[in-house]
Amino acid sequence: xxxxxxxxxxxxxxxxxxxxxxxxxxxxxxxxxxxxxxxxxxxxxxxxxxxxxxxxxxxxxxxxxxxxxxxxxxxxxxxxxxxxxxxxxxxxxxxxxxxxxxxxxxxxxxxxxxxxxxxxxxxxxxxxxxxxxxxxxxxxxxxxxxxxxxxxxxxxxxxxxxxxxxxxxxxxxxxxxxxxxxxxxxxxxxxxxxxxxxxxxxxxxxxxxxxxxxxxxxxxxxxxxxxxxxxxxxxxxxxxxxxxxxxxxx
Ligand code: NDP
Ligand code: 8X3
Numbered sequence: 001x002x003x004x005x006x007x008x009x010x011x012x013x014x015x016x017x018x019x020x021x022x023x024x025x026x027x028x029x030x031x032x033x034x035x036x037x038x039x040x041x042x043x044x045x046x047x048x049x050x051x052x053x054x055x056x057x058x059x060x061x062x063x064x065x066x067x068x069x070x071x072x073x074x075x076x077x078x079x080x081x082x083x084x085x086x087x088x089x090x091x092x093x094x095x096x097x098x099x100x101x102x103x104x105x106x107x108x109x110x111x112x113x114x115x116x117x118x119x120x121x122x123x124x125x126x127x128x129x130x131x132x133x134x135x136x137x138x139x140x141x142x143x144x145x146x147x148x149x150x151x152x153x154x155x156x157x158x159x160x161x162x163x164x165x166x167x168x169x170x171x172x173x174x175x176x177x178x179x180x181x182x183x184x185x186x187x188x189x190x191x192x193x194x195x196x197x198x199x200x201x202x203x204x205x206x207x208x209x210x211x212x213x214x215x216x217x218x219x220x221x222x223x224x225x226x227x228x229x230x231x232x233x234x235x236x237x238x239x240x241x242x243x244x245x246x247x248x249x250x
Contacts, residue, residue: 005222006030006079008059008117009086011038013185014135017211018083019046021219030076032068032086034058059086059113060105069120079124081131081222084114084157089150089191092198103149110153115160129172129226133218134161138181138234142242154179158232165231174229176221181236183209209237 005022009015011033019029023046031039036056043052053076057064087110090102118132125132139151140158161177168175184203192198202208213235221230 002026002028003080004028004030004076004078005081005083006032006121007083007085008032008113010042011035013187014180014183014211014214015083015085016042017215018085018218019052021212021215022081022222023047023051025219025223028076029053030055030072030079032057032059059117060108062116065113065117066120069117077124078128079121079130080128081133082118082121082125083218084118084132084134086113087135087153089187091150092146092191094146095148098148106149106153110150111156114157118164125173126168126171131174131176131222132161132164133176133178133221134158136161136177136179136232138179138236140177140179141234144243145246161232165229169229172226174226176218176230177232178214178218178221179232179234180209180214181234181240182206183211183214183237185211207237207239209235 005027007015007018010019010031019031019042023029029052031052032055033039039054039056043054046052055068057068090106091098134157136158137154139147140154143151158177161175165175188199188202217233
């Protein structure tokens with residue numbers, strides 16, 4: 001019998017690639033995101049309503065999240081794998097040039113939305129001895145100028161993953177924190193408010209990770225034997241590494 005994966009944020013980037021990778025391996029998919037037309041197109045591409053159930057809602061909205069999960073048809077309700085992928089960065093500037101509303105949007109999406117859907121699905125995941133894959137970031141591990149609140153949300157995701165793992169190991173539930181570096185998706189367009197020049201400058205000549213690289217990794221994590229837990233994986237393109245520490249001289 002085929003297993004079911006619920007992927008948040010499947011309308012673009014990693015989420016869409018994860019959906020394609022799991023679909024190619026015969027999994028049933030429940031996919032979320034705000035852009036309903038993209039969910040519909042992806043569902044059509046991946047086998048239609050027998051294979052894919054679409055859940056258009058805003059992950060920041062608890063009532064909408066509850067409603068969407070309550071309306072999962074029985075053939076999609078037994079979730080084996082939850083991929084908490086929906087998320088975003090807003091802004092690249094320093095703290096004193098950042099917008100407080102942008103910070104709240106990142107916290108509401110990357111933290112509150114993620115913990116809400118996780119809590120709402122936890123009984124199902126325990127019953128299924130399932131797997132939770134959380135999209136953290138290299139920004140969980142390394143601060144860089146402008147990472148401020150985005151990095152803080154991703155550090156939360158990483159630490160929450162460890163906490164989930166501690167609480168759930170005796171129940172057979174697996175938990176993995178995936179921590180990607182530079183990857184080409186809509187992420188930078190969202191972060192810069194649609195600045196294509198910034199997008200081209202960041203990725204141009206850098207040979208960044210592609211969404212398929214992350215999708216392949218998550219599929220590998222999900223297909224390990226049930227006694228194997230991949231705790232965390234930090235993944236960068238070969239071209240990306242570390243800079244010297246900054247030293248401010250006054
Ligand atoms: P994209 O911008 O390409 O995709 C983001 C996805 O998140 C979209 O499907 C979007 O759907 C969804 N999303 C955002 N806000 C909401 C919301 N309020 N409600 C529901 N869905 C939402 O980015 P990536 O694929 O690159 O990023 C996926 C995850 O990986 C994020 O958590 C990101 O922080 C993380 N990450 C990305 C890296 C990168 O360099 N690209 C590196 C490390 C981590 P919609 O807009 O339709 O709602
Ligand atoms: C996204 C990767 O390096 O832009 O999480 O913070 S980075």
